[in-house]
Amino acid sequence: MITRGTTNANRLRRVDRWLTGVHGRLLRAAADPLVVDVGYGASPVTTVELARRLRTVRADVAVVGFEIDPERVAAALPYAGNGLTFARGGFEVPLPAGRSATAIRAFNVLRQYDEDAVPAAWARMCARLAPDGVLVEGTCDELGRRAVWLGIGSDARPRTVTFAARLAGLGRPSELAERLPKALIHRNVPGEPVHAFLTAFDRAWDLHAPLAAFGARQRWLAATATLARDWPVCDGPARRRQGEVTVAWSAVAPRVRVITS
Incomplete structure (x- = not known):
């Protein structure tokens, strides 16, 4: 389904920092690195930022942003170039034949789905991962100050859960419960x-x-x-x-x- 599309510049900086820091080795080791952003929203700004941050690890990384709303895809096309592309698609991750993703980021997408729909969405996305690839699925607040995400393997099984926050504004760690991914929020x-x-x-x-x-x-x-x-x-x-x-x-x-x- 089409998401609300709310997004802000720098909103996903915490998860991007984790992706490049913890899984940068995947980008460095890949022969032809490709990273996918599923459901980037009404503005492609966070996908553009993702590409820029990934290139600090691997300059030739290709990044594809997928949205199921054709109007959002059309609005993103002026930002394409230098290995960054946008296309229509969703959890099926319609990459060209023979291509697989080194990493997939799906943020603030599954929160509006039923919990029972989550495993199938993971499985569809993970089917397009390279064998050692990672799906990063999670949720953050509007400004990206609090976030929780899962690191999921190509077998569609979660490996880790990361809790992240702007510490200066944190009252107690349990406040992060508001940003638990759909698989955990209930x-x-x-x-x-x-x-x-x-x-x-x-x-x-x-x-x-x-x-x-x-x-x-x-x-x-x-x-x-x-x-x-x-x-x-x-x-x-x-x-x-x-x-x-x-x-x-x-x-x-x-x-x-x-x-x-």
Whole structure:
């Protein structure tokens, strides 16, 4: 379905920074790197920014932005060039025959779908990935100050969940619950792993409240280090200093629903 299309310049800077920092090796190793942006919205600005940021890692990377609204595609065409193209398409990712994507970014797209529709959308997109490729699917606020995204493999199975925020404006880590991807947004309730994770994160944040005098970054670093004692945190201090923390999907994945008659 056509998304609302709301977007802003620099909105996806946090996920782009993670993509180039954590998965830059994929771009460097690919023989013919291709990155896809699915559902860029009413303006192509974030796709243009994605291409620019990716080229700091691999100058010859090709970037394709897909939208299902033909009017949005037409509006984006003046921005095409230097390896950046725009075309009509959606979760099927209609790349030319024989081409596969090194990475696919699908941000703020699945939030307006039903939760049951998410696995099929992942599977369709991941079918167009290279064997070692990554799908980055998530949600952020209007200004990109708070975001949560999944790192999904070519088998359509999530590997990681990343929580990211502008620390200066963060009251408590659990405020990021508002930006959970569709696969998790309805699971932030007692008894679900993601709720337990955010509760533990708040507890660690409160434990290190005295460090607030030295800045939110120091408090975040201490809280995430405490969190890592009991949760499978995947990144190190270098990434966490940027207001991120990544955990294994297995630790926060939704519990299987049991349907009773």
